[in-house]
Amino acid sequence: MDIPVFIAGLSVGLSLIVAIGAQNAFVLRQGLRGEHVFAVCLVCALSDAALIVLGVTSFGRIAALLPWIDPVMRFGGAAFLIWYGGRSLISALKSRSALSVGAGDGARPLLTTLLACLAITWLNPHVYLDTVVLLGTISTQFSGREVYFASGAIAGSFVFFFALGYGAAFLRPIFAKPFAWRILEAIIAVIMWAIALKLVFGA
Template sequence: MQTAFIQGMGIGGSLIMAVGAQNAFVLKQGLKRSHSLPIAAICSFIDAVMITAGVAGLGHLILAFPLIKDIASFGGAIFLLFYGYSALKSSFNENRLDSDDALAADSLKKAVLTTLAISLLNPHLYLDTVVLLGSISVQFEGTEKQWFGAGAVLASFVWFFSLSLGAKYLSPIFKKPKAWCYLDRFICITMWSIAAALMYPYIV
């Protein structure tokens, strides 16, 4: 039981902590202190649902119907290209808000919808949680499989809330407008890189 739980935390955490669109968005909202806790909760809840589905064996469904992955890939790429462009455009704004003044830059509705889009339109979410973690979980049986899933779910909650709440400690750095410019450009590169990776299999 303990071994399965620790493995779930370790493997789940390593997948979740990889630099990606979702983490970049959570970090930025945490720095802006803009609905950071609801965003962390949504990301964690989505991961929990997907991990549970994977451990329950639904990963085979995605593998059996490639169209699901194709739709997510195209939709995700389009959204990430648009979001990356918005971040790039924002990086050239000379009147940057610092982290203390950006408290309510986004409405809660916009923040929630963006979080859902970045999360659910990313096929890597399904591949990492439902397929990969689901495949790894088959080595466990009975309650051990459940503990493996619980470990992965806990890793997700710990990571997203730590990222969201811990962002405030970076606030002194983001007192400088240039820091926000660099962050937006980093986010743009991240979003466009992921979009390119999603489209690469379809153009080669």
Template sequence: MWSIWGTGLLTGLGLIVAIGAQNAFVLRQGIRREHIAAVVLLCAVSDAILILAGTAGIGALVSSFPQVLVFLRWAGAAYLAWFGIRSFLSALKPSVLTGQAPRSKGSVIATTLALTFLNPHVYLDTVVLLGSVANQYGTDARWIFASGAVLGSILWFSGLGYGARALSGALSRPRTWQVLDVLIGVVMLALAVKLVLG
């Protein structure tokens, strides 16, 4: 039982630790010290829902309707390109980066949801891949695997968000913000291109 749970934990962590749009946004919000609890909670709950849906067998349904993933691919690419360009524009004005007006909680939540659910890789990783692996363990043990993967997601987003918040003092210089915005812009545009190219 513990080995199945541990496998779920490590598999879940392995899939979400790579830097992506969602992780870059959580990192940025942590450094800004802005609505970080809402962002961490929303990312972890979204991942949990998707992992559990995949474990329940929704992954086979998603695989049966590839047109849904095609729509998500194009919508996600457009959103990531817009987010990346906005990050580059912010980097051009480093003097304002630390003094930016705080974003509303609604705006931050909307961005978190868009970066989570407009990314077809989220469905492929959590619903299809994790769901498929979980279902290899049989009817009962698959939920043990899924609980490990869900815990991995909670640990990762909490560590990333609150770790960035703890380091925000050291990272709050305008030059650091400029570099961070450029890196986020590069990641977002690279992911957009990757989505467009399939």
């Protein structure tokens, strides 16, 4: 194990995913509600792991062979984020209930939750930019030791998503108030729409 390269991958990976975004907002929301937290965190971390491996091993060849990927991912992802943001805004405007802190109370079905999680993850080109493009590019600095860099970045994803999902439980007393939950839903809607606009206009 090349510890310095592993730590480099860990630190770079964490720095790229720590900023609030569509995926992180979704994980936070599930953590606050106590709905399918382990499954959602695992799906996000495994998705990141797959994309990191893809970036470290073969991003350049994929981009050259499939130039249509960028516009398809941008507009498909934007459409989904606009729809999901609309759902959050409707919840912010109409909801009168507080967060139910009991795990499983009124929970959405696991399959529905995981499909939404996968869509937010795999239809967001920013995820590809961070994991596939940036990490793939940075890994070339560690010729012959890319596996250690990728392992560090993957470890960072697992640590971050599980810390976010389960750490959200400490905020539940705040979101036991209906107003706080409505504010969060509104913030999530704004985040989703802001990312969608960036995707559409290529910002």
